[in-house]
Amino acid sequence: MKTLVVYTSQTGFTKMYAEKLAERLQADCFTVEELKKKEDSFFDSYEAIVFGGWAMAGKVVKAEWLLGKAPAWKGKKLAIFCVGATPVESPLVEQAMAKVVPDELKDSVGVFYCPGGLNYDKMKLPSRMMMKAYASMLAKKKDQTEDDKKMAEMVATSYDISDVKYLDPIVEYIEK
Incomplete structure (x- = not known):
């Protein structure tokens, strides 16, 4: 095909x-x-x-x-x-x-x-800023679930x- x-x-x-x-x-x-x-x-x-x-x-x-x-x-x-x-x-x-x-x-x-x-090294600036803000928000979230904690750790760095x-x-x- x-x-x-x-x-x-x-x-x-x-x-x-x-x-x-x-x-x-x-x-x-x-x-x-x-x-x-x-x-x-x-x-x-x-x-x-x-x-x-x-x-x-x-x-x-x-x-x-x-x-x-x-x-x-x-x-x-x-x-x-x-x-x-x-x-x-x-x-x-x-x-x-x-x-x-x-x-x-x-x-x-x-x-x-x-x-x-x-x-993060290849990300364009707006995307990088958005992801870093998301990571920060997750890390500071009150009453974090286990999924929130895992996601915060993941998005903190490149992977x-x-x-x-x-x-x-x-x-x-x-x-x-």
């Missing part, structure tokens, strides 16, 4: 996942920026299109690129994967992923989550919880 993997990345986690996914699917791989100038006919030969974006404030950055084109791509297999700093077992992940795709597209767009991590095994469900979805 001729597949296209499209992504946007700020700190490198989404790029890593997109490139590994493209290898596994023998797919073409581009950034959203590289494809913005392409004519709609460029996408005609692709049977599957996967978009990868990073999580910010409960949304997948630039997911609207795929979601805006999805109605015109009926018949293509479509998927979105989100890369975030939250561990995959967190209930917050399922809640956030349920909101990625509007109800009218839920049957035609698969949604997946891949844990990445935080890399990497990425693993290519999280691509397995995406590969299975595209190949079935």
Whole structure:
């Protein structure tokens, strides 16, 4: 199946996942920026299109690129994967992923989550400031739960919880 993997990345986690996914699917791989100038006919030969974006404030950055084109791509297999700093077992992940795709597209767009991590050195200043403020807020929170304490420790510094095994469900979805 001729597949296209499209992504946007700020700190490198989404790029890593997109490139590994493209290898596994023998797919073409581009950034959203590289494809913005392409004519709609460029996408005609692709049977599957996967978009990868990073999580910010409960949304997948630039997911609207795929979601805006999805109605015109009926018949293509479509998927979105989100890369975030939250561990995959967190209930917050399922809640956030349920909101990625509007109800009218839920049957035609698969949604997946891949844990990445935080890399403060590669983060743009506004994102870095927002994360540091979040870490500070968590650390100072009264009546902290165990989850709050764990999250405060995690986001205090850079970390990497990425693993290519999280691509397995995406590969299975595209190949079935």
